[in-house]
Amino acid sequence: MAIVEQISKVIDALVIILLITGLLASIVLAIREFHQTNGNWAERISGPVLIKFRITLGRWLLAGLEALIVSDVLHSIIHRTLNEVAIVGAIVAIRTALAYFLEREISHVENGNSART
Template sequence: MDNVLQFISEIISYVSIAIICYGAALGLLKFISNEVNRLKNTFSLAKTIQIKIEVGYYLLLGLEFLIASDIIDTILNPSFEDLGILAGTVVIRTGLSYFLNREIEDIAENGPIEEDKN
């Protein structure tokens, strides 16, 4: 049973890496597209902020999967090192989530940012 759970934990870890990489690649492509639009004088600062929010969501989702993997590992091999890794991951995820949600709320409260055509 431990081998099955260890395998599942590894799969979840790889899924978390894939989610983070996918979000980063998607964000990079959208960022490059928006920067190319700067040459056409159709650059959008609001789009840049939207890209940042989208990448943040992928990062948070990937970190949540990573936490699930770490919880399984900690259950299988309870050690202070594993508990430290789990605690660190949870703190990072919580901090990112807090600041991302705060930024989203600020955008929702203040409305869209005015377009910068430079």
């Protein structure tokens, strides 16, 4: 069981790296979009730049949430008391709901963006 705990900790560390990478990638892509878009500063920053940032960051967050769910399942294998499993189950349910609504929001932003172009 110690190996499962270590794997779970590695996944948690990788999620941190994943989220930081996602934030940096989102910023870089938003800056690139800012420079490629015409219009004044306020229009660009609130329009295509914000949309690009939200979509990119949302995808990275979704990947992180899904990886955290894997980590939670591994935690439930290690901690088999009813109380621990209930806590992990609640965390998985919350993360699954967040992932679902985040995916819906990303799709909504993408569809709204494609309808304008």
